[in-house]
Amino acid sequence: MQTITDIKKMKSFIKEARKKGKTIGFVPTMGYLHSGHLSLVSAAKKSSDVVVVSIFVNPLQFGPKEDLKKYPRDLERDKKLLAPLGIDVIFSPTAEEMFPPDFSCYAEETKLSKGLCGKKRPGHFKGVITVVLKLFQIIKPDIAFFGAKDWQQQSIIRKKVKDFHLDVEINTLPTVREEDEVAMSSRNSYLSKKERKASRILYQTLCFIKEMAENDEKDIKKILKNAKKLLKSEPLFKLEYLEMVDPETLDPKDTADKPLVALIAGFIGKTRLIDNILIR
Ligand code: PAF
Numbered sequence: 001m002q003t004i005t006d007i008k009k010m011k012s013f014i015k016e017a018r019k020k021g022k023t024i025g026f027v028p029t030m031g032y033l034h035s036g037h038l039s040l041v042s043a044a045k046k047s048s049d050v051v052v053v054s055i056f057v058n059p060l061q062f063g064p065k066e067d068l069k070k071y072p073r074d075l076e077r078d079k080k081l082l083a084p085l086g087i088d089v090i091f092s093p094t095a096e097e098m099f100p101p102d103f104s105c106y107a108e109e110t111k112l113s114k115g116l117c118g119k120k121r122p123g124h125f126k127g128v129i130t131v132v133l134k135l136f137q138i139i140k141p142d143i144a145f146f147g148a149k150d151w152q153q154q155s156i157i158r159k160k161v162k163d164f165h166l167d168v169e170i171n172t173l174p175t176v177r178e179e180d181e182v183a184m185s186s187r188n189s190y191l192s193k194k195e196r197k198a199s200r201i202l203y204q205t206l207c208f209i210k211e212m213a214e215n216d217e218k219d220i221k222k223i224l225k226n227a228k229k230l231l232k233s234e235p236l237f238k239l240e241y242l243e244m245v246d247p248e249t250l251d252p253k254d255t256a257d258k259p260l261v262a263l264i265a266g267f268i269g270k271t272r273l274i275d276n277i278l279i280r
Helices: 007-019 035-047 075-085 116-120 124-139 148-163 186-190 193-198 200-214 220-231
Strands: 002-004 024-029 050-055 089-091 143-147 169-173 237-245 260-268 271-279
Touching: 002 007, 007 024, 007 050, 007 089, 007 124, 024 035, 024 124, 035 050, 035 075, 035 143, 035 169, 050 075, 050 124, 075 089, 089 124, 116 124, 116 148, 116 237, 116 260, 124 148, 143 148, 148 169, 148 260, 148 271, 186 271, 193 200, 200 220, 200 237, 200 260, 200 271, 220 237
Parallel strands: 002 089, 024 050, 024 143, 050 089, 143 169
Antiparallel strands: 237 260, 260 271
16 A cells, blocks of 8 residues: 555556556545545445545635634544555645645536535535546546435535546445444544534434334425424534435425435534435
């Protein structure tokens, strides 16, 4: 396993691998890896000859009041976690390498990114798809792996691949959960013991919604009203949004008669958490 920080070196590594007819699997991350990331890496390893994991805390996707500075970073820890998985390369460029001072081109999605997290974090998805487009250009993967926890992110990336005719297959893998079913997230490391316990309310609420919808309650307004009552039972949680939408178009729905995804976002203290669940 080698660590490459230079874009030119990364590109020539890929060129050599391609010459030998190897397929490339890619897992983009912002580091501080957890079992969710490692499940993506294992899937990449199974599907591809060469596996590249990028570790890059992308400044473009953080708002001015967000946690870019304090976002957890520990490359040595990440290397130790990745070493046993037999990957080929960690691509870990600096911010200057990815975004030199004269950088001026961005990719933007204008529909799926309007609601949900996009509404609460203006510019976030523009930052995500710009960096992912750059990473795809550098690594030229056959398959790239994303977690279902960031449902809106993977929907927008799929749309970008379609709209820009990118030759990469997007594979979305299920959210990996802790023993108490809290979704794994690098941001869980910010939570105190009490806050960590309170964070269970996100998935509990999503399970409540799924059960109601799958037990023939079709009225989404009613389902969400009841779910919000449940959320009030956790005083540490401050809701940002709770919505039930079409899994592909992300359009909000009134009736639970087709497959849906329920998504939740909110704060526990200063930590912003998200989660989601697929329904039928
Ligand atoms: O999901 C993430 O960790 C990031 O948004 C990604 C896809 C690595 C882009 O910076």
